[in-house]
Amino acid sequence: MKSIRTASVVASAVVLALVTALPGSAHGGHGGGGHGHHPFDPGTVSFTLDGTVLDGGEQVTSVTLDLDRLPGIRAASVDPSAFTVQAVGRLPEGVATGGPSDVVFDVDRTVTDVEVTRGGDVRLSLAAGAGAGTLQYLPEGRNVLLDLDYTIAQDEPIELRNGREVTVERFRQGDLRDPEVDAFARGTTRDGLKYRLYEPARTRGDRPLVVWLHGNGEGGLPGVYQNEAQLRANRGALGFTTREAQRIFGGAYVVAPQVPDTWYNADEAGYREQLRTLVAELSRTYDIDQSRIHVAGASAGGLMSIELVAAYPTTFASLVSVAPAITLFRDPTYRTDAEEVSRLADTPTWFIHSRDDATVPYDRSSVWAHDLLPDSLITLYDSVEWDEQTYPGHFSWIYLAQNDPMTADGTSVWRWMSQQMREGP
Template identity: 45%
Template sequence: MRTPITRRTLLVSGATVGASALLGVPAASAGAREQGDALVTPVAEVLDGGEQVTSLVVSSPALSRVERSSLTASTFAVRVTATNPLSGEVAYELDRLVTAAGWTRRGAIRLELEHGWGVDGGGTLQYLGEHGRNVVLDLDHAITQLEPLRGSGGSGEVVLGSFRQGRVSDAEVDAFTRHATASGLNYRLFSPAGGGGRDGAALVVWLHGGGEGGLRTGGYDYYDNETQLRANRGALGFATPEAQDLFGGAYVLAPQATSAWMLDGDGFAPLVLEAIEEVVATHRIDVDRIHVVGCSNGGYMSLKMVAEHPGTFATSVPICCGIGARDGSGRYFISDDELAAMTTPTWLVAAANDTTLDAEANTVHAHERIDGSIMSLYDDVTWGGNTFPGHWSWIYVARNDPHHDGVRIWEWMAATRR
């Protein structure tokens, strides 16, 4: 994501062909000449299928004298190379389709890129199947100017001479500040615009899935405090204006496991509690409105936190959760006695076609044993015209879709106190 880039040039007989020749402009043309350096900022968004680079912003002082109507979607070409920072291997290298080009309010060029579910070349993460982890890719966007821009007032043609890439910008992710507990557990924190009510703001604790933890095996030491926000909209949903309005302002805490919650629930539970206590101690939090939400590994961990600290949470939302083999033979396990003892208001969410954590053996089993719990069991995971893997039922919660007796899940959470 931080790799500097330069303009791609053509070499003929060992000599570099300048911008005017590259663009097909006669070398004798006095109007077409390279106009200095441009900064390229990749702009990303976390979509339902994960984070993608959706546009590039190109800024340069030379653009101040460009006639804006001369910019088209065919002015620039974009090619991206994505490199895995752990292995150094190229994850993908391909051209990105520029679907539109326009101007920002600050006079920079915005190149809109094709993106969405099933579109190759936009993703910022790579899932390492053998390790079960996501890593943030290093992205190198190479920009080629194919056509000159017209200078305003007959001032000649403008050709940007070189490009350098800045850091990836994702407004939603960047709104979460970076922290680590005294014990070294990474977490990100969203702070509401207001301080909440008289007793402080609510706190939503988002516990990520197994793919978003650190990787400290196999010779790696990868612990980035990034993927728990970039892999899906689980935490981000609660930071949207819609959710914030319902909660009257809420902090959103997203801790990151050093590995996977399911590998050591007993060890991680006190570390998650430490993160919660640190946030409560340093911000105006209403301790009667602390909510725990988690997906997959995090769905297990949300149940684990309630089992270990039954008086801490106002609500619990386990999504596509795992509860372990019923004989307790696995690494993770929530016993039937623990489930039956839970009094924290609980809303479970899953899809019936989940092939990762079987809904009947996990979500339905837990629902039948947690007295008074609510369950939203979908047939599959379909949203925005796309059908996703059945395990991805966190998409529904991130979009406030589950509802019961006319009340949606965010509203239920916001209205519930400990």
């Protein structure tokens, strides 16, 4: 998988002298066999930013220093205090700053742990907090991927097993890497709709497809259509690619399109038709089981999922709609009606919502739609809490991403989805 970006700056460390020169037999690069043709240069070392999408969004949780060519690092000798890490996040090109600076944050990141990996690199774990994120939520109501500049300084030498000590003079930033996000390939439909696609490891025979429709905060803006936020802002799409989900579905394709603006413009922009085109294009290219195409969405994407299934009522095997923005507290206008919702009657449907949602009233959206569909399922939570963290009530998509909702007989939502099949016309 190609990396998503390469930093253009060199991150300079506090320059400290090399205490003792390394022997000429230093290991070569990856798989180099230690022939000594490319001895380790302590002057400049590259590093990667290690991203992890948490329930509240992606953070840089560690940085990995490319020290695999440095032989015999004594892990016990490397203390977190030996390094300082500074992070600067800037708005990407095309985003109006609203002020004189594009800098969102400029902070020192706290190093909490140091690990020498099996490959010989050094990984610095970083504390969560201000400046840890990779996205910025704009006043326009959109998340954008920031341009990140990290500076690392080594303040104490690294000790080798042979007793020698090394201090790196400069660290050069490389890529932002997030294995879960990077597993999604990039694509664009003939209509210009961008998407990210995950292919299952086991592809023999036809496999199901899960279509994930993001919320309003993950749409694009004029001049900023990155095809990133729908994967990095939450675990809605990523949940379906976990080992547990893939086992339950027997290997599933997962596609996460990004709307250029907002799903609320579906009528004017023809997004229902564009999503159907996306599914059709993928079906022509990949071994997708046409009887097992599922759609799930959250907030504005929850509404869009309803509208999509209503427009194509014989296409989808199941629908999971989380906190669907059928109506909002700030705008009580209904964005759909009973007639449109009734078209879901032949599609197995599950609504998920939290009662403390301050954005979308649960009783006038999920409950209202559920009452119109007697065979549908609904799971209501009092609040959104996971792993001892409390989140805004609107974030009930966390429960879907964690496969938490269950039927009365104990069937999880992913298992339930996997059991649904669309019979032919």
